[in-house]
Amino acid sequence: MADADIQPEVVTSDGLLQQGAEGKLYVGQHNGVRCLVKERFSKKYRHPDLDIQLTRQRIKAEQKAYDRCKVAGVNTPKLLGVDVPGRKINIEYLDQAIVAKRFVDETASSGVLNNPKISWLSEEIGRTVGTLHGHNIIHGDLTTSNMLLDPISDVSGSDFPYRLVMIDFGLSFHSFNVEDMGVDLYVLERALLSAHSQVPELFELVLKSYKEHNTYKVAETIAKFEEVRARGRKRTMIG
Missing domain, CATH: 1.10.510.10 (Transferase(Phosphotransferase) domain 1)
Known part of the structure; x- marks a missing residue:
């Protein structure tokens, strides 16, 4: 199969790319630039304080991973912004990948x-x-x-x-x-x-x-x- 025959992923009309048990991935905007937004769901079965704490830890860990990958020379999408209260991470949208x-x-x-x-x-x-x-x-x-x-x-x-x-x-x-x-x-x-x-x-x-x-x-x-x-x-x- 030729390279040109392999097409990038299709985005739904509402921008949603993927939704799972932990959160959803959709196309959004960051400072006027099209980006991917990774949003973590609130877990209703957890105590609210514990849920906030765990979500904060995981978002911070993911942010640190992007920083460490940059130092290591490992290719990742660019990290554009982190919204801890909003449970969101904004990353570069590689729409042709x-x-x-x-x-x-x-x-x-x-x-x-x-x-x-x-x-x-x-x-x-x-x-x-x-x-x-x-x-x-x-x-x-x-x-x-x-x-x-x-x-x-x-x-x-x-x-x-x-x-x-x-x-x-x-x-x-x-x-x-x-x-x-x-x-x-x-x-x-x-x-x-x-x-x-x-x-x-x-x-x-x-x-x-x-x-x-x-x-x-x-x-x-x-x-x-x-x-x-x-x-x-x-x-x-x-x-």
């Missing part, structure tokens, strides 16, 4: 090893996650649904005119603990095997790139990931 999950689904019919675009993507995912962990950033929800391919105008020296952009840091946190990084990798492995069973070798290629780009306790992290994976398999067998 496509979700990595959709890209894999529409591109990987011939498998990873015979597809240079998917090979490129696996390299970029590994590099990006390795960079996150190298700067002690735990994403918390590593899936191809939380990765975008954003078109770039300067394509000199590249056959693939996109950059990988990480999104949705609502579960992210800062940690030096290799167990947290191992769990992050395990979540990614399960997500790739579940969402992209047509390319089962995808995670191993991602992991190869990860090992090359993570500069923080790589061997210990991989060992911990293997432990977490073994525990996960044991739970699956026992039920």
Whole structure:
């Protein structure tokens, strides 16, 4: 499939892009500029004071994650503004970007090893996650649904005119603990095997790139990931 055939996500007439249990994502305005607004719902089953406290903590954690990613050199949408009382975060709207999950689904019919675009993507995912962990950033929800391919105008020296952009840091946190990084990798492995069973070798290629780009306790992290994976398999067998 040609790149031009893969279209960006469609926005509904009211601007709503997505709604889930934790909140909604819609198109809005920030200082006269079109942006994405991530709004967290109030949880009625919580005590109001606790709900405000937890929401404040999670919004602040997400704000810090964007700041740390900027320092680390990890591509994210620009953070435009935070409205803690309004439970909102305003971020750059990459309206031409496509979700990595959709890209894999529409591109990987011939498998990873015979597809240079998917090979490129696996390299970029590994590099990006390795960079996150190298700067002690735990994403918390590593899936191809939380990765975008954003078109770039300067394509000199590249056959693939996109950059990988990480999104949705609502579960992210800062940690030096290799167990947290191992769990992050395990979540990614399960997500790739579940969402992209047509390319089962995808995670191993991602992991190869990860090992090359993570500069923080790589061997210990991989060992911990293997432990977490073994525990996960044991739970699956026992039920």
